Amino acid sequence: MAKLSLSLEEGFDNDHVVVTVGRRSVLDERGVSTRYQISLACLKEIELAEGEDELFIALPERGLEARVPLGPSPPNHVRASVSRDGRSIATSTEDPVGYA
Amino acid sequence: MTSPADPSADRNGSDQIFAFDTEIAEEAYAEEALSDTAPQEAEAGLLPLPQPLPLPVPLPFSATSGRYVYTRRFNLPPVPIPVPLPGPRPIGAEEVLTQDVHAAALYQREEIQFDVDGAFPQMMISGTRSSFLSTVGHWVARVTRVAPGKYAGPIWYRNGTPNAIPHTFVSAQVTGGPLPASRKVSITFSGGGAASFTRTYAFESRYRRKIEFEYDRVDDAVAVTTVNTHGHPNRPVTLPNETLSIETVFRRAGFHATVSTGSGSIPINVAGPDALWTDQEMHDAMQIHWSRFANKPQWAMWVLFARLHVSGTNLGGIMFDSIGPNHRQGTAIFSHAFISTPPAGEANPSAWVARMRFWTAVHEMGHAFNLAHSWQKSLGAPWIALADEKEARSFMNYPYFVNGGQAKFFSDFAYRFSDSELLFMRHAPERFVQMGNEAWFSNHGFQQAALHSNPDFELNLSTTQPGDRFPYLMPPVIEVALANRSGRAKMLSGARISERADFTLIINGERKDPRIWMPYLRHCGEGDDRVLKPGEALYDSVIAGAGRNGWDMAEPGRYCLQAVMQIDGEPVYSNQVMVTVQPPSTREEERLGGDLFTPEVGQVISVNGTRDLDHVRDTLAKATELKDNPVSQLAAVTLATPLAYTYKLLVTEGQTVDEEARQKVETYKADPAAARKLIKQAVARGSGDSLINAMGHTRFLRDAPLVAALTRDDVPNSAEAFSTFSAVEIGAADAAPAVPLSDGLRAVLAAKADGLTQ
Incomplete structure (x- = not known):
């Protein structure tokens, strides 16, 4: 079973964050805020099941959504940040080097 | 821990915890060399005033940067001492005093950080003035070296009690020998409409703390x-x-x-x-x-x-x-x-x-x-x-x-x-x-009071201009949002934020004293109470560049704006917005400044137009011709709005004491064609979005019915126009045919229409 590490990084501010993989909810948390001393709000390890081909991140109270296709070879990491203007969620599948 | 670690006991061997540094020994020497005497006795008038030892060359042996202090022991009446004024900014024949007569009784101790040489010099001098009990003011000046041992430059940052630092310019001279303990820095404070004075500070340490x-x-x-x-x-x-x-x-x-x-x-x-x-x-x-x-x-x-x-x-x-x-x-x-x-x-x-x-x-x-x-x-x-x-x-x-x-x-x-x-x-x-002091990631500049800001609300100031930079002539427009951060529903007055008596907007120009923005109008009444759900906000737009004080931000330069309002008996402090007003880019802009920066023009722009005051409308008409300056759009919409409906003007005739004043109402028919032409011209100068940004979002929302009227045949009279006004119902959409907007701005306006203050 593949594992995926989700990093919610910058721009989260007391947000309600919902993350689903396929139709399965893997994170439903309120009050998610970026800790600016490490530029990180939340780290979440997700175990992927067969056929789960999309990661969906939503901040329903802000009306923001992002979809990350996982495909047959899912990435090890997904990093997500709310843009500075607060109008979108930027995602990346690059491995984070680390936080400090 | 109370037991010191032995570096040799580190089982990893290579990592040393403690390292002796010769700089500590140097510092100890420098501080031991200082006696506990007060070098300012002479300044207080107790001893004859010593003459500073002029330095023919920069101090050759060590850096002069560090912390210098002054402590006032007793304050005699200031004695004018005519001295030649150093630096590139002559102050004419003005006298330079030995004391700051503007704050003579307010503080007892002052220290400066002198930062002109040594490791990574920032070419800054900063200072803190303190009373017996607390810090009353803090300033920072950016300086340049004007001669060996002499530095001068403007004060660009102030924090603390208003008027504690009235001056705008410092000229500094280092005196003394190569030993740190013998060093002094004399600073002449000038400008800002305050009496100039010179103060001498004695070396205390190479370090801030x-x-x-x-x-x-x-x-x-x-x-x-x-x-x-x-x-x-x-x-x-x-x-x-x-x-x-x-x-x-x-x-x-x-x-x-x-x-x-x-x-x-x-x-x-x-x-x-x-x-x-x-x-x-x-x-x-x-x-x-x-x-x-x-x-x-x-x-x-x-x-x-x-x-x-x-x-x-x-x-x-x-x-x-x-x-x-x-x-x-x-x-x-x-x-x-x-x-x-x-x-x-x-x-x-x-x-x-x-x-x-x-x-x-x-x-x-x-x-x-x-x-x-x-x-x-x-x-x-x-x-x-x-x-x-x-x-x-x-x-x-x-x-x-x-x-x-x-x-x-x-x-x-x-x-x-x-x-x-x-x-x-x-x-x-x-x-x-300092550790344990200001909250992490927060450096608010409103003195200690900012620490006690009402946590249930967030007051946010912003501008819509890129980089918060406004071209010359364009009065800065500040968008204000008051958000409920309490996590529960809160009841608030729906009165217009900028006109509430408990709303204070401070404008702090880098070359001017802080000013309180004064609105031209204050609506009577408190407005209906509004229930704000968690995360919801009330909105307003403020033409902060003009008010009853005049044009507070007419001069090119940088201005720091911060607001405070009282809610539930507690202050809510806003963020600080640093606004830059750019210098004139054309001769036309420079020439128009004299006509535009008048109280009448400011008032007409703030109330969004008039059919009276021909000279004001002439000035605004000239402003509409400017290129690459959003003031052309603001002027156009100011001229267009009163043309959008039947306008009633109260005219007073006979204004001498001998002649009884007679008042009558003149009616001006709407001229939608002329208004439409002005709006079209304004949109062509930039875009619909830039026009709305120049007006201010909530100002547009309030006038949206009038702008919308431009596209209809049934031109309302003024009474109808204002009595049917309801921003929540009308929003921005009705005006869209007259002012084409992007989807993004339309969404912003829709959100603001929900939280529009009356």
Whole structure:
């Protein structure tokens, strides 16, 4: 079973964050805020099941959504940040080097 | 910990916790050489005034930067002393006094940070004036060297009691010999409409403050507090070869850093059975093991070297103390996190790891000084407007974030903080920097009161101009949002924010005294109470450039704006917005300034037009012709709006005391064709969005029915236009045919229509 590490990084501010993989909810948390001393709000390890081909991140109270296709070879990491203007969620599948 | 650690007992061998530094000995010598006498006796009039010893050449043996102090013992009436005025900014024949007559009774002690040479000089002089009980004012001046030992420049930052620092310019002269104890700095304060005076400060220390670090290492971790700067071959060619300690890094940043004798080790069982550390466990450990823990502001910090955080190897370190009321007292480095894993193929892995651990330690300690990451400088509430420094070769940048990655970073890295960081550490108000004082990531500038801002609400100021830069003639428009952050529904007055008596907007120009913005109008009544759900906000737009005070931001330059309002008996402080007003870009703009910056024009723009005052409308018509300046759009919409409906004008005839005044109402028919032409012309000058941004979002929403009327045949008279006004119902959509808007701005306006104050 593949594992995926989700990093919610910058721009989260007391947000309600919902993350689903396929139709399965893997994170439903309120009050998610970026800790600016490490530029990180939340780290979440997700175990992927067969056929789960999309990661969906939503901040329903802000009306923001992002979809990350996982495909047959899912990435090890997904990093997500709310843009500075607060109008979108930027995602990346690059491995984070680390936080400090 | 109370038992000092023995470096030789470090089982990893190579990591030294304590390092003797000759700078400590130099500092001790300099401070011992100072006697406890008050060198300002002469200034107070108790002794004959000594003449400063002129320096023919710059002090040859050592830097003059450091902390200088003045303490007033007794205040005699000021004695004018005509002296030649130094510096490039002559003040005519003005007298220069020995005392600051504007604040003669307000403070007793003053100190300055003189920062013109030595390590990474910032060419700044800053000062703090204090009374017996508290700090009353803080200022920072940017100076240039105008002659050997002489520096001069404008005061660009003030914080504290209004009028505590009325002057706008400083001229400084260093006197004395090569020994620090004999050094003095004389500063003449001038400008700002205040009487000039000269004050002499005596050398006290090379550093801003003494600071003590207490290093504790968990049994299973590695502590790195020094680094061999040539240990790794990838480095700047010019980098000196030295064994650099953390304390030396901070001494070069302006602090007399020493290591606590309480430094030592902590048994691993404190971390719990999993041997991993949570923030709360570290906070608990800090309270138990830090010999100086006091949960209060102090120049001291606890540094924990542990193996791993509970988050895992992704977390190299953290300034964990954002818990409770006193932040930034403790910080941690995780020696076995990703910072202990060199990149694949690294030829010098042990040197790479040592350097990375050292970088992490200083980085986390930098957070305890309230330094943000390099790419986040503009976020939060910076003490002054700051730009992100994504490519900075600073301890506060992630090496792997820069172009070219960590290898490129370290090839240029000189083991230092950036200039903006040094400026903050050396010259920001002390409480912003001191551990345990200002909350992490918050450097608000509204004195101590800002700490007690009503936490249930957030007052936010912003502009819609790129970079908050406004062209000459364009009165800055500030968008105001008051959000409910309490987590529960709150009832609030729906009265227009900017016209509420308890709303205060401060405009602090870098070359002017702070001013309170005065609106032209205040609507009577409180407005209906509104229920704000959590996260909802009320909105308003303010033409802050014009008010009953006049045109407060007419002059090109930088202005800091901050607001406060009272809610439920508690103040709510806004963020600070740093607005730049640009100089004229054309002769036309320069010429028009004299006609436009009048009270009548300001008033007409604020109330969105008139059919009276021909000379004002002529000026606005000229402004509509300007290119690349949003004031042309603002002027056009100001002219167009009263043409959109049947306008009634109250005319008073006979205005002498001998003649009875007669009043009558004149009616001007709507001229939608002319109004439409003006709006079309304004949109063509930029776009529909830029027109609305120039007006201010809520000002547009309130006038949207009038603008919408331009597209209809049934032109309303003024009574109908205003009686049918309801922004919530009408919103921006009705006006869209007249002013084409982007989807993004339409969404913003829709949200603001819901929270429009009346």
